Amino acid sequence: MQIDILFITLMLLSSAAFFIGRQRASKIVQGQIQSLHSLPSFYGFFAAIWSGLPAILLLAAWVVFEPAIITNIVIANLPEHITSLGQSHVNLVVNDIHNLTLGNLTATEPSAEIIAAADQYKSLQATSHMLLTIFSLLLVFGFGLVSVRKIHPQLRARNVVEQVIKVFLFLCACIAILSTLGIVMSVLFESIRFFKMIPIDDFLFGLTWSPQTAMREDQVGSSGAFGAIPLFTGTLLISFIAMMVAVPVGLMSAIYLSEYASTKVRGIAKPLLEVLAGIPTVVYGFFAALTVAPLLRGAGISLGLDIASESALAAGLVMGIMIIPLVSSLSDDVINAVPQAMRDGAYGLGATKSETIRKVIFPAALPGIVGGILLAVSRALGETMIVVMAAGLAANLTANPLDAVTTVTVQIVTLLTGDQEFDSAKTLAAFALGLVLFVITLLLNVIALRVVRKYREQYE
Amino acid sequence: MNVEQETGQKEMELNPAQTKEAMDLQSKTPKVDRENRETVGDVRVDDPRMRCTDINVHYGDKHAIKGLNLDVGKKEILSMIGPSGCGKSTFLRCLNRMNDTIDSCRVTGTIEMDGVDINGKSIDVVPLRASVGMVFQKPNPFPKSIRENILFGPRIHGLATDKDDLEEIVVNSLKKAGLWDEVKDRLDQPGTGLSGGQQQRLCIARTIAVEPEIILMDEPCSALDPISTAAIEELMLELSESYSICIVTHSMQQAARVSNRTAYFHLGDLIEVGTTDQVFNAPLHQLTEDYITGRFG
Ligand SMILES: Nc1ncnc2c1ncn2[C@@H]1O[C@H](COP(=O)(O)OP(=O)(O)O)[C@@H](O)[C@H]1O
Ligand SMILES: [Mg+2]
Numbered sequence: 001m002q003i004d005i006l007f008i009t010l011m012l013l014s015s016a017a018f019f020i021g022r023q024r025a026s027k028i029v030q031g032q033i034q035s036l037h038s039l040p041s042f043y044g045f046f047a048a049i050w051s052g053l054p055a056i057l058l059l060a061a062w063v064v065f066e067p068a069i070i071t072n073i074v075i076a077n078l079p080e081h082i083t084s085l086g087q088s089h090v091n092l093v094v095n096d097i098h099n100l101t102l103g104n105l106t107a108t109e110p111s112a113e114i115i116a117a118a119d120q121y122k123s124l125q126a127t128s129h130m131l132l133t134i135f136s137l138l139l140v141f142g143f144g145l146v147s148v149r150k151i152h153p154q155l156r157a158r159n160v161v162e163q164v165i166k167v168f169l170f171l172c173a174c175i176a177i178l179s180t181l182g183i184v185m186s187v188l189f190e191s192i193r194f195f196k197m198i199p200i201d202d203f204l205f206g207l208t209w210s211p212q213t214a215m216r217e218d219q220v221g222s223s224g225a226f227g228a229i230p231l232f233t234g235t236l237l238i239s240f241i242a243m244m245v246a247v248p249v250g251l252m253s254a255i256y257l258s259e260y261a262s263t264k265v266r267g268i269a270k271p272l273l274e275v276l277a278g279i280p281t282v283v284y285g286f287f288a289a290l291t292v293a294p295l296l297r298g299a300g301i302s303l304g305l306d307i308a309s310e311s312a313l314a315a316g317l318v319m320g321i322m323i324i325p326l327v328s329s330l331s332d333d334v335i336n337a338v339p340q341a342m343r344d345g346a347y348g349l350g351a352t353k354s355e356t357i358r359k360v361i362f363p364a365a366l367p368g369i370v371g372g373i374l375l376a377v378s379r380a381l382g383e384t385m386i387v388v389m390a391a392g393l394a395a396n397l398t399a400n401p402l403d404a405v406t407t408v409t410v411q412i413v414t415l416l417t418g419d420q421e422f423d424s425a426k427t428l429a430a431f432a433l434g435l436v437l438f439v440i441t442l443l444l445n446v447i448a449l450r451v452v453r454k455y456r457e458q459y460e
Numbered sequence: 461m462n463v464e465q466e467t468g469q470k471e472m473e474l475n476p477a478q479t480k481e482a483m484d485l486q487s488k489t490p491k492v493d494r495e496n497r498e499t500v501g502d503v504r505v506d507d508p509r510m511r512c513t514d515i516n517v518h519y520g521d522k523h524a525i526k527g528l529n530l531d532v533g534k535k536e537i538l539s540m541i542g543p544s545g546c547g548k549s550t551f552l553r554c555l556n557r558m559n560d561t562i563d564s565c566r567v568t569g570t571i572e573m574d575g576v577d578i579n580g581k582s583i584d585v586v587p588l589r590a591s592v593g594m595v596f597q598k599p600n601p602f603p604k605s606i607r608e609n610i611l612f613g614p615r616i617h618g619l620a621t622d623k624d625d626l627e628e629i630v631v632n633s634l635k636k637a638g639l640w641d642e643v644k645d646r647l648d649q650p651g652t653g654l655s656g657g658q659q660q661r662l663c664i665a666r667t668i669a670v671e672p673e674i675i676l677m678d679e680p681c682s683a684l685d686p687i688s689t690a691a692i693e694e695l696m697l698e699l700s701e702s703y704s705i706c707i708v709t710h711s712m713q714q715a716a717r718v719s720n721r722t723a724y725f726h727l728g729d730l731i732e733v734g735t736t737d738q739v740f741n742a743p744l745h746q747l748t749e750d751y752i753t754g755r756f757g
Pocket of ligand 2: 548549550678
């Protein structure tokens with residue numbers, strides 16, 4: 001039987017067990033549900049879980065291990081002259097065999113031995129599927145029967161079901177955590193490989209970034225320098241410009257919306273700000289590259305300034321606009337969390353609106369606002385699309401916002417796009433950059449969340 | 461329900477002779493009918509600090525205060541009682557125009573303070589609120605040091621700039637509020653770190669610091685324990701030697717203990733005003749009697 005059909009069958013059988021279990025539970029007590037330990041449907045779930053779970057687990061294990069086992073058997077049966085050619089050749093052959101069994105085209109015209117191997121693969125697969133079908137059906141019926149027979153009024157079906165649900169939810173949480181861990185680990189290990197080629201202090205403190213490594217010995221202009229300082233400064237410069245735009249504008253608009261605006265204005269302005277947050281960053285990107293950058297350049301020429309067409313200023317300004325809604329909605333939240341009693345207290349003493357805001361509300365909300373700004377900074381550091389489109393590739397070490405700079409994220413993108421070998425220093429450098437970015441944003445987020453939480457506790 | 465319990469306690473506290481006398485008075489005086497919403501009793505006093513005439517308050521469509529007339533005398537404690545939602549807080553907030561901060565709220569009528577209508581368009585609320593201070597139900601010290609809490613008002617009103625003068629204000633206000641001995645060593649610690657009763661006295665000290673003429677208190681003890689409540693009641697009696705105090709309270713014992721005059725509110729109407737003795741012992745209106753004897757709550 002096909003795996004998917006088998007799976008559906010198992011699910012159906014286990015649902016059937018649900019109905020049988022439920023029925024049996026109410027029949028045992030002649031409809032007197034109160035004398036059951038749990039509600040009848042819990043007995044149904046009990047039967048369904050017992051009959052379905054073992055079979056599904058078997059199915060899962062089978063699907064995971066089957067291909068590897070069959071492949072190994074087939075390799076073991078390959079003639080001497082193929083296996084003797086070494087691991088990489090065997091891999092190619094195995095690839096061909098897989099393609100043949102799936103009915104795909106193979107890289108080369110298959111030889112008789114390979115066709116034979118593919119046939120063997122297919123027949124092994126058929127046998128294995130048959131075994132799987134038999135075993136899983138046996139499991140379903142066996143466990144189903146046992147569990148249904150186990151049903152009696154004192155059986156604590158509810159507790160069992162709750163326990164299973166708990167384990168299931170726990171596994172889901174594990175998947176989330178493990179996959180994060182997996183990503184971090186893979187970035188970490190690739191970075192370590194990179195640091196074996198390029199010393200870590202050259203990377204962290206080097207002043208030149210020129211990741212083109214020489215393919216041939218005599219190639220020119222491919223020094224392969226991996227000093228990341230220009231990328232860090234570029235990232236910081238653009239983020240700084242972005243925050244210079246986003247923090248004042250976002251904060252002021254939050255204060256306006258939460259303290260001054262009438263309910264009507266608030267009802268219109270808040271959704272509008274949220275629209276700003278919903279614009280895809282790629283749109284901001286071409287807005288920066290095609291509208292703001294030429295505009296700045298034109299303005300620069302009329303002022304006699306030389307502004308690069310991929311200036312940090314253009315990217316930073318647009319990134320700032322993108323972050324405004326984030327800053328304003330986070331600040332709006334914390335400002336609203338300042339209790340009305342604080343405002344009443346200040347107004348009651350004769351403070352004006354602006355005095356109340358400056359002397360009571362703002363200081364009270366400050367920790368929360370700082371937390372929000374830190375979150376916004378980490379967003380700015382990791383932002384990719386705008387800078388890919390609007391900031392350049394030139395790794396200039398400069399603090400002049402009118403020059404072109406590049407950022408960590410832009411370099412990661414350029415290092416990994418196009419045809420790449422995955423073990424050159426050039427591509428591994430992307431992992432190292434990613435690691436640095438990850439560590440910094442993680443730290444910022446942790447600090448920010450702590451600050452915000454502290455602040456929340458202050459007002460219960 | 462709260463009120464019923466307290467009324468019970470109240471009656472137990474009254475001495476038997478007084479109660480008897482009161483009963484006699486009650487049975488002799490004909491009661492004003494429940495349906496009648498005209499204010500009974502004397503709303504006017506000689507030489508008032510504040511005189512409210514024909515006050516109406518609306519929240520949107522809701523008519524929260526209906527044609528109210530009432531005087532606040534000099535150096536008296538006026539208590540306002542009544543079932544919750546009857547408009548006591550709303551009226552109190554008219555007296556320093558705190559209702560201005562609520563968008564949907566409209567106040568009409570005249571409120572004269574020393575002969576000037578504070579409801580007039582030309583009146584600046586900043587000095588008004590300095591001379592009519594307010595203490596709220598829940599203690600609300602600012603998240604600043606005790607000293608800065610006291611100095612908040614004097615600073616925004618520019619009462620003093622000299623460091624010594626400011627310090628004197630801090631000391632005097634805390635002393636008047638009876639908090640000085642408890643906090644004199646920790647003036648730089650946050651006001652939010654005090655106990656509930658201390659926080660409320662800090663809020664009173666903060667109000668006194670701007671030298672008001674009238675202090676409005678909206679259920680100032682409802683979040684406090686009995687000992688703190690006693691401390692604050694004592695404080696009110698002391699303060700009434702120099703200020704007028706208007707207090708909203710849900711506790712009839714408290715009204716009886718501290719106030720000179722009592723006003724009873726019912727669903728937006730001012731039903732009865734009189735000396736505290738008279739209102740509690742010989743109410744003229746049937747609704748007042750229902751309320752203080754616990755038949756309505
Ligand atoms: N901000 C407000 N908006 C709308 N209605 C309000 C507001 N505050 C109070 N009210 C209404 O006005 C009436 C009087 O309220 P309030 O003065 O707080 O009563 P009390 O202090 O006597 O319990 C109540 O019915 C209440 O629902
Ligand atoms: Mg109230």
